[in-house]
Structure formats: C-alpha cells, structure tokens
Amino acid sequence: MLVVGFPAGAFHANCYLLAPGPGGGCVVVDPGQDALPGVADALREHRLTPAAVLATHGHVDHVHSAAELADAHRVPVWIRPEDRPLLSDPLKGLGPDLAGALGDLRLTEPARVAELGEGELELAGLRVEVLHTPGHTPGSAVFRLATEEGGQLALTGDTVFAGSVGRTDLPGGDPRELGTSLRRMMAALPDDTVLLPGHGGTSTVGREKATNPFLGGGTGPTGGTRGRS
Structure with a gap:
C-alpha cells in the first residue's frame, strides 16, 4: 500500500493519500487549509x-480544501452526517475565540457528498472500515485499513x-463520548496497528495503551475535557 502524508495549513493538520500502489486511483483523507499544493505534488x-x-x-482545518479538490476531480466527499453541516458552515464547529480569529470564513458544500455509516467501504481498490468515534465532534470517525503486507x-x-487525545471543549465535543x-x-x-493521526507524528495502539495518559498509560489522567487540537 502507498501512503503519503504531510501537514498543511496554520494548524498543521495532516493530509493523507492512500492507494494500492502508484499509477492508479487513491483516496485523499482530510485535505485541510493549504493542502492542495501538497496533494497535487503527490x-x-x-x-x-x-x-x-x-x-x-468536519473541523475546518481538516476539510477546508475538500470541496475544491473533490469538485475538481468530480468525486464525492465522504463524511459522517453529524458533521456534514460543517462543510458549509465551518464556524459552527468552533468556539468564539477560534471563530473570531478566523473571521468571516465561508465554504461551499461539495457538489457530491456521501454520508458515512459504519462498516466497510471499497474505494480506489482499498477496503476501508469506518468506526464512528464521537467525542471530539459528533461525527468523528476513524478509518481502518489492512495492508497487503499484513499490517x-x-x-x-483528532480522536x-x-x-x-482530541479536545472536547469545542461545540459538539463530549468527554464522556x-x-x-x-x-x-x-x-x-x-x-501493532499503526496510528496516523490528524496532527503530529505516528504511533501504535500498543504504544498509546502503555504511555498515553488519557488512555490510562503512564501516570497521568485517564480522561479529561481537553486534549490536543
């Protein structure tokens, strides 16, 4: 499997491209602010x-360029229905401080939107399992893939x-969820599952279980109302 990832925008949100290999179809995950040049290069x-x-x-640092990219290639944007309104009203998912900093931010919903459920999708020759993981936002999801190499x-x-872990103090966040x-x-x-998060570097499930204070690892808290981003 081919995996290309890079941070983009003021919030350094990670955008990923995944494909069975070079020279074919791919899926683009979380094309946020200023992600288009990196996507084009890949x-x-x-x-x-x-x-x-x-x-x-649906937070804007992860979907800012989604409509432009999807419409240019005439493909759908897949998103959970709970977060779909954020595609056209991004300030709805931000607190007053962040909304004020971004100013009059307006986006247009993509021409084609497909709503994610739970279960498997087959896209670009990839089998993607969708896990609904609310808490950071009501429509947060994790995408799980098996590689041909067995990983x-x-x-x-931002789960x-x-x-x-993801912060829960923005509109729609819920620490219990x-x-x-x-x-x-x-x-x-x-x-041994490799975790590719929305910000920062990679990790594994085992490492996070052992060391992440929000998951009971190390000596820190087992929960909290605010993590990162």
Whole structure:
C-alpha cells in the first residue's frame, strides 16, 4: 500500500493519500487549509487520480480544501452526517475565540457528498472500515485499513494522537463520548496497528495503551475535557 502524508495549513493538520500502489486511483483523507499544493505534488509524483475524499471529521482545518479538490476531480466527499453541516458552515464547529480569529470564513458544500455509516467501504481498490468515534465532534470517525503486507493502519483524525487525545471543549465535543469511543477503538484494534493521526507524528495502539495518559498509560489522567487540537 502507498501512503503519503504531510501537514498543511496554520494548524498543521495532516493530509493523507492512500492507494494500492502508484499509477492508479487513491483516496485523499482530510485535505485541510493549504493542502492542495501538497496533494497535487503527490498525485503527480505517484501518478494517482483521486477516487474519493474522506473526512475524519468536519473541523475546518481538516476539510477546508475538500470541496475544491473533490469538485475538481468530480468525486464525492465522504463524511459522517453529524458533521456534514460543517462543510458549509465551518464556524459552527468552533468556539468564539477560534471563530473570531478566523473571521468571516465561508465554504461551499461539495457538489457530491456521501454520508458515512459504519462498516466497510471499497474505494480506489482499498477496503476501508469506518468506526464512528464521537467525542471530539459528533461525527468523528476513524478509518481502518489492512495492508497487503499484513499490517494494519488507522487514520484517527483528532480522536487520538501520539501521547494525547482530541479536545472536547469545542461545540459538539463530549468527554464522556470520547472516552467511550477511545475504549471501543482500542479494544477493536490490534496493538501493532499503526496510528496516523490528524496532527503530529505516528504511533501504535500498543504504544498509546502503555504511555498515553488519557488512555490510562503512564501516570497521568485517564480522561479529561481537553486534549490536543
């Protein structure tokens, strides 16, 4: 499996491209602010064509470029129905401080939107399992894929990071739901699953179980109302 990832925008949100290999279709996950140049470079370098755009959740740092990218390639944006309104009204998902900093931010919903359920999708030759993980936002999701080499990947958005978890103090956040989602996700994924989060570096399920204070690892808290981003 081909995986290309890079941070973009003021919030350094990670955008990922995944494909069975070079020279074919791919899915683009979380194309946020200023992600289009990096996406274009990856498409050209690996001779890829987007088949779909996937959103782990609807915060603007993860979907800012989703409509422009999807409409240019005439493909849908897949997102949970709970977060779909954020595609056209991004300030709805931000607190007053962040909304004030971003000013009059307006986006247009993509021409094609497909609502994510739970279960498997087959896109661009990839089998993607969707786990609904509310807490950071009501429509947060984790995307799980098995590689041909036998490994497993999970794109976690802002549900869990290396050493932290997503914040729950923005509109729609819920610390209890996040705790439930984290326990469910960690129980469902093998310890050697590689985690590709929405911000920061990669990790594994096993490492986070052992060291992430928000998951009971180390000596820190087992929960909280605010993690990262």
